[in-house]
Amino acid sequence: MNQIICTVDIVLLTLHEGVLKVALLKRDREPFKGVNALPGGFIHSNEDSDVQDAALRVLKEKTGIDAPYLEQLASFSGPARDPRGWSVSIAHYALVSFDVINSAAHPDIKLVSVDRPSSLPFDHRSILETAVSRLRSKSQYSSLPCYLTGETFTLPQLQRVYEFLMGEALNKVSFRRKITEMDMLEAIPGQFETAGAHRPAQLYRLKKIFRQQLQLLDRGL
Amino acid sequence: MNQIICTVDIVLLTLHEGVLKVALLKRDREPFKGVNALPGGFIHSNEDSDVQDAALRVLKEKTGIDAPYLEQLASFSGPARDPRGWSVSIAHYALVSFDVINSAAHPDIKLVSVDRPSSLPFDHRSILETAVSRLRSKSQYSSLPCYLTGETFTLPQLQRVYEFLMGEALNKVSFRRKITEMDMLEAIPGQFETAGAHRPAQLYRLKKIFRQQLQLLDRGL
DNA sequence: TAAATAGTGTCTTTTAGACAGTATCCT
DNA sequence: AGGATACTGTCTAAAAGACACTATTTA
Missing domain, CATH: 1.10.10.10 (Winged helix-like DNA-binding domain superfamily/Winged helix DNA-binding domain)
Structure with a gap:
């Protein structure tokens, strides 16, 4: 076995003004520092009880939002998706009403329409598309x-x-x-x-x- | 971040004599050496292009079966599921006809009815149940x-x-x-x-x- | 009281299921 | 010929959709 980077990413979706929007955050560290991206973070083996728990923790830390509807989506992996090395991201999607984002959430969250193909780092575009497709299908x-x-x-x-x-x-x-x-x-x-x-x-x-x-x-x- | 063990497990299912069966293999190393378990293995960051590729490689190595229908199932994770430490297993399920197992597969594969709750190591019972439930649902x-x-x-x-x-x-x-x-x-x-x-x-x-x-x-x- | 949308009753159309008929094999 | 299962035509039942009617509000 070799070293593998383990992260969670969260596709936080909401409906605002008749449009489906995803919550993005400016990354505060490299890689892609300063770029808008899906909230994500490393799994902490010393505090997380499983990946769902890690996803809830990351969501709370990065957005201030607590325990919404959150479900595992899929794993995204490969040697190139993260410049730091071979990585696995276990993506989750979460659904909240706009009210929740408006009140509980950190003010620096950017809500962007899921249809506008703004450029996203890593394979976040692909993760987002999978989440929206899953939501529509379910x-x-x-x-x-x-x-x-x-x-x-x-x-x-x-x-x-x-x-x-x-x-x-x-x-x-x-x-x-x-x-x-x-x-x-x-x-x-x-x-x-x-x-x-x-x-x-x-x-x-x-x-x-x-x-x-x-x-x-x-x-x- | 801390060290996290990254593996894939494969639920290989087939239909034989009117019963849905899962392929189990005797583990050749610790932990649970000698115990029947789902085929699984570490992700190899130097050779696998993603987790699906890792799953196909592990399936081929452990069972001899090549490129069946294979789909990502879900991730199973936590500090206790593997005695070696905090681990994530990205589980996949694969479907083949009994003919394929009978001809291409290694002879030491054990086919066991999915309903008979034989004891399985790790959280393989839970992975198996999720796979069967997904199959029935789809x-x-x-x-x-x-x-x-x-x-x-x-x-x-x-x-x-x-x-x-x-x-x-x-x-x-x-x-x-x-x-x-x-x-x-x-x-x-x-x-x-x-x-x-x-x-x-x-x-x-x-x-x-x-x-x-x-x-x-x-x-x- | 006119306009607008909420909520409901009922008829029509579409889809799923029951049933029975014909087809084709073996003994 | 008779029994068995494959396949198909057609009627019946159930579900989904169209339409129209009543209900309740504001202007």
């Missing part, structure tokens, strides 16, 4: 998009999130049938969102059981 | 099960493979509609499989494009 048949919403939301809002991620308009009746089938939401009694000159919409929240655990559908939306 | 909506069949097969044979993996009987007409929709098979002209006192079944094979690349369905089977 949105087809799971409760994943809920983690991009705030604590409470209306069904029309949630439908717009799903439609944005899936890239297609959804039938309102079918969408609501599926959401009911998933049985993951609870209406907040007496709470409505008034947004203009029309009937207010019922506010919902995720049932407690589904705050950290995905709900899946047999057939997609 | 079988719902992809061509993955095809990689467990031989080069040629009949539709009734393929349907039995899918039914075994999905754990439920499938409607014959619907199954064939979906297979047709996937458009991944080609009938071998004039070739039939005679298996008893009844009409022989048309033999099929995977179209060349799909030998290494999965085909996905919008809605599952």
Whole structure:
């Protein structure tokens, strides 16, 4: 065996102004010092209990964000992706509402649209694309998009999130049938969102059981 | 950063006598010398171009099997899973037909049913369960099960493979509609499989494009 | 009361499944 | 001929989608 560099990188995604955005941070050391990159860091064998724990620690240290929805994505590896040598990065992706970034997060985080192909160091472009692709794919048949919403939301809002991620308009009746089938939401009694000159919409929240655990559908939306 | 042990483990799965089996090898060195375990090994930064390449190399070295369908599964990590220290194993799973194991593979491979909870070293039990769960899940909506069949097969044979993996009987007409929709098979002209006192079944094979690349369905089977 | 969006009932279209028929082998 | 399984045509059932109607707000 030879020396291998072990890191975690985190693709922190959020929805802002109808666009999917990723959180970037200016690197404070070489290589690529001063360049915007995905938050990442070395695994600390003396304090991390596993790579997920390392990812949560790095995310907290670099962005100030605590325990969002976070899932392992894939490993990215090779002799050339990091100029320091043969490396493995175990990439994770995390989903938060824009509110969380706005309040809890460090002010030097840059939110950038995932579609604008700004140049990224290492193979972070490839990691980002994999994360977005995974998010879009899982949105087809799971409760994943809920983690991009705030604590409470209306069904029309949630439908717009799903439609944005899936890239297609959804039938309102079918969408609501599926959401009911998933049985993951609870209406907040007496709470409505008034947004203009029309009937207010019922506010919902995720049932407690589904705050950290995905709900899946047999057939997609 | 501290020293971290980087390895790959491979869950090599095959279908034999109507049972899903995993390939185990007696370990030839400490720790757990002499114990049956998943084939695995260190990443070699001087020869491997990435972890997938390391997995293919380890699989070839330890089992003699070359370039099957192989996909990254997940990373398993922590301070205690390997007695030598804090380690990351990037687990992969591979699918082959029993023929391949029977001919190309080393004779000291042990095929064990994935359901029989024989004791496994490290966290190999957990890796195995994740692999089987991934296989079953992907079988719902992809061509993955095809990689467990031989080069040629009949539709009734393929349907039995899918039914075994999905754990439920499938409607014959619907199954064939979906297979047709996937458009991944080609009938071998004039070739039939005679298996008893009844009409022989048309033999099929995977179209060349799909030998290494999965085909996905919008809605599952 | 007009306009706008929320929420629901119901009909139509699409997709999946049941069933039964024909096809083709072996004994 | 009879039994067995392959394959296919067609009807039925279930799911998804279209459409329209009611509900409730502001201007």
